[in-house]
Amino acid sequence: MAREQLNSAAYSWNGFAGRQELAAALAGQVAGRLTKAIAERGEGLLAVSGGTTPAKFFAALSAIPIAWDKVIVTLVDERFVPASSPRSNAGLVAANLLQNAASAARFVPLYHEAVDIQDAAASDNAALQSLPWPLDVVVLGMGPDGHTASFFPDADDLAKLLDPSSDRIVLPVHAVSAGEPRLTLSLARIVDAGFIALHIEGEDKRTAFDSAVAPGPRKPIRAVLDAAPKPVEVFWAP
Numbered sequence: 001m002a003r004e005q006l007n008s009a010a011y012s013w014n015g016f017a018g019r020q021e022l023a024a025a026l027a028g029q030v031a032g033r034l035t036k037a038i039a040e041r042g043e044g045l046l047a048v049s050g051g052t053t054p055a056k057f058f059a060a061l062s063a064i065p066i067a068w069d070k071v072i073v074t075l076v077d078e079r080f081v082p083a084s085s086p087r088s089n090a091g092l093v094a095a096n097l098l099q100n101a102a103s104a105a106r107f108v109p110l111y112h113e114a115v116d117i118q119d120a121a122a123s124d125n126a127a128l129q130s131l132p133w134p135l136d137v138v139v140l141g142m143g144p145d146g147h148t149a150s151f152f153p154d155a156d157d158l159a160k161l162l163d164p165s166s167d168r169i170v171l172p173v174h175a176v177s178a179g180e181p182r183l184t185l186s187l188a189r190i191v192d193a194g195f196i197a198l199h200i201e202g203e204d205k206r207t208a209f210d211s212a213v214a215p216g217p218r219k220p221i222r223a224v225l226d227a228a229p230k231p232v233e234v235f236w237a238p
Ligand SMILES: O=C(O)[C@H](O)[C@@H](O)[C@H](O)[C@H](O)COP(=O)(O)O
Pocket: 049, 050, 051, 052, 053, 054, 076, 077, 078, 079, 089, 140, 141, 142, 143, 147, 148, 149, 150
């Protein structure tokens, strides 16, 4: 497996020659971590991101025959739209990950009808308390602006979203650059995960990542790297 290993205290770089090779490798890692969690505590808790990057990874993971009936899948973040919307991360996960062997998993969405995003976040926060925290696996994406989850640089209350000591599970997000209002897991819950992967593809994302880890104004992805108690595993392909 042709991969480029670059390490630092905050992250471990796993570079792949192609996106399909990355998808197979990341899916294997995630499946292995979930299987270990199931062996150790009887269940596995996985949070995945949406967007345009994860589809190949989701398809590869969905086909791996682990004990999916003991896996709970939720979202790192969600747009404030119903699952029927083409913008829905729940819809993306349903169509690409909760298929094949993985169709046996339990899915916990973030979106539900609510008066506004604050109400939706508050009821999510209550509902998700009962999940078997901490996350065993979280798979993050990243935008060219260095956002991850829904930690957009122009978000209202960004400091609250990035507070590593927050006791919140789900927070509301208002950010002009995000498009619609968002629901996001807090940074505190994300960095508490047993395995933190960052899945990025393309030269623009590599440039954005290199910029985010270089000295200079701190971008949201850097807040995650800084707060994570163990190196974040970065998976990248051109
Ligand atoms: O809801 C979302 O959009 C994601 O959770 C978000 O954090 C995503 O990972 C990045 O925006 C990258 O998105 P792309 O994969 O589309 O580049």
